[in-house]
Amino acid sequence: MTTKKITFSSQTVSYYFDSSLDQLGQLTAPDNTFIITDENIYAKHARRFKNWRTIVLKAGEEFKVQATVDAIVEELIEAGADRKTFLVGVGGGVVTDITGYVASIYMRGIQVGFVPTTILAMVDASIGGKNGIDVGIYKNMVGLIRQPSFLLYDYSLLKSLPKEEWINGFAEIIKHACIKDAAMFGLLEQHKLSAFQKDKDLLNQLIQRNALLKSKVVQQDEFEQGDRKLLNFGHTLGHAIENSYELSHGQAVALGMVVAAALSAEYRKFKDVARVVDLIEKYGLPTFAAFDAAKAMQVMQSDKKRVKDVIHYVLLDKPGKGVVVPLSVQQIEPIVTRLSQPSNL
Amino acid sequence: MTTKKITFSSQTVSYYFDSSLDQLGQLTAPDNTFIITDENIYAKHARRFKNWRTIVLKAGEEFKVQATVDAIVEELIEAGADRKTFLVGVGGGVVTDITGYVASIYMRGIQVGFVPTTILAMVDASIGGKNGIDVGIYKNMVGLIRQPSFLLYDYSLLKSLPKEEWINGFAEIIKHACIKDAAMFGLLEQHKLSAFQKDKDLLNQLIQRNALLKSKVVQQDEFEQGDRKLLNFGHTLGHAIENSYELSHGQAVALGMVVAAALSAEYRKFKDVARVVDLIEKYGLPTFAAFDAAKAMQVMQSDKKRVKDVIHYVLLDKPGKGVVVPLSVQQIEPIVTRLSQPSNL
Incomplete structure (x- = not known):
């Protein structure tokens, strides 16, 4: 222990x-x-x-x-x-x-x-x-x-724990790697899910690393005035589609991370959309799905993280470096719409 | 202002x-x-x-x-x-x-x-x-x-505000005087309710004094580990009978203060039961009423302030000096029973 x-x-x-x-x-x-x-x-x-x-x-x-x-x-x-x-x-x-x-x-x-x-x-x-x-x-x-x-x-x-629940949890692990821990991003690229399921020490290290990573982000910003918002990476769209499509939380966040990566490419010159997409896929999570973009935008605007008409979206500058960027609905909508039709990626 | x-x-x-x-x-x-x-x-x-x-x-x-x-x-x-x-x-x-x-x-x-x-x-x-x-x-x-x-x-x-609501509020003002402010106890003995109703400056001073008295007690013990409990003077029994008898909060607290004063005489050698009773009466509040003592004891023991079988009762050492005393159910019950029959005071 x-x-x-x-x-x-x-x-x-x-x-x-x-x-x-x-x-x-x-x-x-x-x-x-x-x-x-x-x-x-x-x-x-x-x-x-x-x-x-x-x-x-x-x-x-x-x-x-x-x-x-x-x-x-x-x-x-x-x-x-x-x-x-x-x-x-x-x-x-x-x-x-x-x-x-x-x-x-x-x-x-x-x-x-x-x-x-x-x-x-x-x-x-x-x-x-x-x-x-x-x-x-x-x-x-x-x-x-x-x-x-x-x-x-x-x-x-x-x-x-059923396999789909392992996968569900790895969505948040990938999220942590994306926003704060480039080395863990690499570690996840190196291994695969079954290695963590079989090797208790490897799992224990990963769980600790993630639990402490999240704890320290929260500790520095317990009441979500700043850095804690990074933890919403993938969640803005994720929450908006999770309940409407009976997606697991992990699946919803995975789709949300892909959209956030695409927004990052558009507004932060993020170059590694493909690495993010590949990593999500590697751990058994979906990267594209058809959804009702107009409805998702509507729910997003009612989300409790919304302050008036600006959405504070978590984007990536690079793997391991998340950043909170205020985006207007007009900036977000075209990319959400594009990615809501899987053939358009 | x-x-x-x-x-x-x-x-x-x-x-x-x-x-x-x-x-x-x-x-x-x-x-x-x-x-x-x-x-x-x-x-x-x-x-x-x-x-x-x-x-x-x-x-x-x-x-x-x-x-x-x-x-x-x-x-x-x-x-x-x-x-x-x-x-x-x-x-x-x-x-x-x-x-x-x-x-x-x-x-x-x-x-x-x-x-x-x-x-x-x-x-x-x-x-x-x-x-x-x-x-x-x-x-x-x-x-x-x-x-x-x-x-x-x-x-x-x-x-x-109806007159009975003025009276209701003065129960808490008397409570504050009892537990923390001997000078205000004297002030209340000197004046009567109609003076505070007519004289806005006198009222403003009294309201400020009480609001700040309570605020400072709370400030020093925000999460009720110690001194804040003094504010429960009259409330242990008060809460237990308030809902069952359609008493106003002030009336219930007034009855509770009389019981607490009697308990203070019994367990703290408190000598001024009569002054407390007189002051409560002077401001139009009841000092005795028939109630079901067994039921009141039962509700008291379910009150959220209870920790196992001890009740932390607020008693008085003298007017203006409240003290929290752990009492057993056995210590409380005879006095509550006696005072639940008005003829027995």
Whole structure:
């Protein structure tokens, strides 16, 4: 096990890499704690939840809504949860987002820790303190930024993770490489997915590198006034098409990264669109898909990152160097439209 | 107008005393702002809301619930509110609590200011950053601590305030005097309610004194680890009986202060129960009422301030000196039971 600590504005987060869910009792007492997980995780790892009071949610983004929050709050009240109660979210990003949100608002805030069970959650979703729920078609429209007390990494939980979920998580790993880490961009070009799935040490190094990369970006800009926005690379368009086309988050971000790379070529003289496209493809992610460009533009303009008619788009100057550029709708639309018809790449 | 600024952990709050709602445009631009108010305030002061986009809520604590939050969030989304949108809550504690809560969670937090329109909101409810909604019989079970950007005081809005609401607010003023300000305790003994209603300068001084007293207590203990708990004087029992008996908040707190004074006599050798009772009576508040003591004890034990079986009760050593004392249920129950039968005082 490797322990790291990173101090954010009002909370120090402890990271336990290469640890085990069986160690959770050393971090929080069972009689003071509720685990929140989903029915998929619970069914696959039921044995590991014995001795813990566990709230089991229905699985899936469609349950990341206020009704689920209401149900958890009622269950906590009925069980007598008080201000000293600790919540632990064991699951993917949906579970950690909901758990973090409930912990933020229950009795004006109780402690929370996360045990991410997907690559996506391990390198991205459970890190940085953003939590929230969806409202209608708008993702994370309601939520907060509040850091957990700890993140516990148990790679054995990945054994049950379907391949498409590995791929999903690598979209964010590629994103991190694109915006901040040219060396990792090279490392990803060198290896392939199956190497990380087979070699636990290689995986552990990659997970740590990504978890700490994201944590440090967030640490320097916790409330998203500047550099944290880089983490939205691929997400502006990604979020706009994710819910409408039943794409996975990773697939949506992959398509968004291709569009962002094309915008970078247009407005930042970015020369490596092909390397970005190749890397995305190498890890099993889509690079082009037909979508309704007009509708995507409309949703993008309602996104919470929008400030009036300018969209702060994350572009690349080169692999490993992201930059936030204010673009007008008029600058974005032609390229989104072109790439929404796969034959036009 | 008198301007004061108090800096909390992550926000400086500006206080504009003896100002006017007509000055709001100097603090936030109408095209970027939504006012949230209730139908009572809106009906009485409609003229003052022209030129402002206004969301009008149904009036009353029974609407301080998640359904109201859902409705406001939907209205903000439909109107295109973004991260730069400013919310201004104009109303009593229900309005400022809901407005503060929505501002905390909408798009992970947007700016908010308050224009309190009741004595209670001016001296207490709108100050200190606590916001929230009720869940079932539990008050403020869900919410956050987050400071507003400003508080604007317009005493002309009090013209339409019913006398019982003046009395309601004076319960918190008496509370402040009891826990922190012996001189104000004396001042309140000297004057009577009608003097404050008639004399704007006297009122302005009293409001400022109370707003700043509470702000400073909160400033020193924003997240309620210690001294801020003093502000719960009268509220432990008060909250437990408020909803069950259709008491106003002030009436419930008044009854709670009498019980706390009696507990202080028992466990802190407090000698001035009679002065506290007399002062409460002088400002038109009840000092005894029949209530179901067993039920009140039960609700108290479910209150969010409870940590396991000890209740941190705010008692008095003398007028102007509050103290937090951990009491067991067994220590509290006999006195609550005795005072729940008015003939037994």
